[in-house]
Amino acid sequence: MVASGRPTGDWERGTANRRPGFTLVEMLVVIGVIAILSGLVLGGVMAAKRQANKKHTQMILQLLGAAIAQYEQDWGDYPPGNGEVAGAEDLYAAMTSPGSPRAYVTGGNPPAGLQEGAKYKTFVDHWRNPIRYTHHRHYSGDPRADDYRLQSPGPDGVFGNDDDLTNWKK
8 A cells, every 4th residue: 555545556557467478569570670681581592593593504605615616626617607596596506416427415405495586496595595606707806706606695685785694704
């Protein structure tokens, strides 16, 4: 009892009816923290996946480069190719032709596909975009002035952007 004559107890301080648990504010704070952390993790995972896709396409370009080098060793020149769809089709035909002295590309690696508007298969990058092949007769100057060029349009599928992947340093 207090001097005023009223009894004091837990009910007066507001603790008698309290149940153990979380308040709405505490739940919202926890949900917010989880959302922020999952956003950071998801962003990191997506960046790693983009990088892995680019590495896979670079590997495809290296495999094609090795096959082209072997072709050049056997025939004394690089396969024909003008940097257009027909050139990419010519490269695929030269690398997979049964009339060649050896199989330059086997087992579906590097991957190939039939592109829209094309009559024959071409080699494709990770995103299933055609890989552009150009013999040095069809361009002049650097890079690779006496060689050949391989170029992937990258994730956006458009040649000539910063995301293009090539067999030369840009």
